[in-house]
Amino acid sequence: MNIFERKLKKTNPHEKTIFIVEDNEVYAKALQGFLITRFPDIHNIKIYPFGEACLMDLYQNPTVIIMDHLLNTKNRDAATGLSIIKKIKTASSDSNIILLSAQKEFDVVSKAISKYGCTYLQKDEHSFSKVEKLVKMFFHNEMA
Numbered sequence: 137m138n139i140f141e142r143k144l145k146k147t148n149p150h151e152k153t154i155f156i157v158e159d160n161e162v163y164a165k166a167l168q169g170f171l172i173t174r175f176p177d178i179h180n181i182k183i184y185p186f187g188e189a190c191l192m193d194l195y196q197n198p199t200v201i202i203m204d205h206l207l208n209t210k211n212r213d214a215a216t217g218l219s220i221i222k223k224i225k226t227a228s229s230d231s232n233i234i235l236l237s238a239q240k241e242f243d244v245v246s247k248a249i250s251k252y253g254c255t256y257l258q259k260d261e262h263s264f265s266k267v268e269k270l271v272k273m274f275f276h277n278e279m280a
Contacts, residue, residue: 153180187220205237232274
């Protein structure tokens with residue numbers, strides 16, 4: 137399938153998809169595994185090591201995007217989560233985005249929440265259960 141066919145491919149609007157944009161492979165796989173156990177009906181939970189890769193698949197209309205902020209440990213030139221969120225919101229203003237980060241810088245957190253309408257979660261020992269609650273809420277809102 138070439139890139140044009142992939143872009144034009146229709147996706148099932150009722151199929152729920154979760155994108156995880158996280159450059160820490162171990163953390164991303166742990167979160168993916170957690171979500172698979174909590175949402176066994178969701179078969180499309182994709183991991184992206186940097187945000188630019190996620191942008192290429194936005195045509196799949198993910199139900200939820202879980203985004204880290206600092207995404208440059210593997211690729212030094214990778215854009216920040218906040219700059220990727222800006223691009224996502226430009227393409228699809230109603231995207232459900234969770235900024236899941238160890239980021240404590242007030243400006244980043246503030247922009248994510250106020251300017252881009254994201255939900256911010258601090259990475260800690262309770263992060264996965266908080267993500268689960270938010271994902272359930274987003275899935276419920278989508279069905280309403």
